[in-house]
Amino acid sequence: MSPILVALFSVFLSLIPHVILSSDPDPIQDFCIPHTTSNVTRTTRSDMIPCKNLVDVIPEDFIFSGIKHPGNFSDTGLSAISVSPKTFPGLNTQGMSFVRADLKVDGVNVPHFHPRATEITYVVQGRVYSGFVDSTNRVFARIIEKGEVMVFPRGLVHFQMNVGRSTATVFGSFNSQNPGMQKIPSIIFGSGINDKLLEKAFGLTSKQIGKIRKKFLPKT
Template sequence: MAARFALVMLATMAMVYAAQAGDPELTTDFFVPMGTNKADLNGDYFTSMVFRGEPAVPEGAKIGVKRITSDSFPVLTGLGVSSAQIKYLPGGINPPHTHPRGTELLIVQKGILTVGLVDTTNKFYTKELQAGDVFVFPRGLVHYQINLSHKPVIAYVGFSSSNPGTVSLPATLFGSGIPDNVHMAAFRVNQHVVDKLQAPFKM
């Protein structure tokens, strides 16, 4: 009985640890890609020049993003950090989304940016940020940013994961193939409304 209790406790502790864990722990100073000789590495391996200049905003869009994650900058693998630089034109929005693997720290470099956050009790938090202000979006919580001003905004973002992931609510809900009858039941709307919500994601 004692052995069984100990096994259950061990399994419970493992699940709690797994739920709280972020990136896998490194057992070396830093990640070295397979097939790479560590002795051949130099300062270039630890350097990214992605943030030189402002992000380009694609034609027809109002937001541009430059990202540095472990996918594009391998040295970040296992270090629990990544970053992004975002440019918001007037009216530009980073729509409601979550980051399942990382907390986000946003710093406004230029302009005025309005942000919003919803916690697990459905409480809404919002703030108008100015240059130099910092806002935290805890891991997994729904949040957004929007430029309600008449001038461009530049912000830098840091994440507590080398690859935090992004789940965009509009695209996930209405562009992933969830059946229409599920949407109609969940949102208590008719087929016409569902079709209208799905339309931007069928292009």
């Protein structure tokens, strides 16, 4: 192998750890507060979103106050406030996003997964049965309490349930500014998959499938 090829191969090997450890592309500037006007001087590397000029950036661009209080609760007893660059511009190009989740007593965060991010959950208050399922269908779950942290590996199905006697609050952080989320019940029964397939997959009757589907139809 020629010295040039050896050198190129060495450079490629040196980059592999960075590719593996990185989620979103690494930024090439300190920050990029999105700007909607055409009078811009900088753009991000990944998607060419216009950035504010540095002189127009203010401290408030890096502060978010929208998770001081819980949001509206769902039928499952969950209130979730997701925070991404769409609501908090200071996160743009930083490769992260986060969520505040509140769970009523016996409330659940149904099994779901994030295709583009690993999640770390910190319990602010309460007791939460928390866990995930790996690719061999092994469940890793336990009750975590105030001050404890659990990690959910990227792309694996995970879940939470409040097992305490008062509302629980957790804070989740993702290593992507757009982690994505797919809830298993909605994927199965709310996406329009053929009824016959679902009947065979789950051993349910057409009537049972229809009854379950009603829970996931858009509310009018």
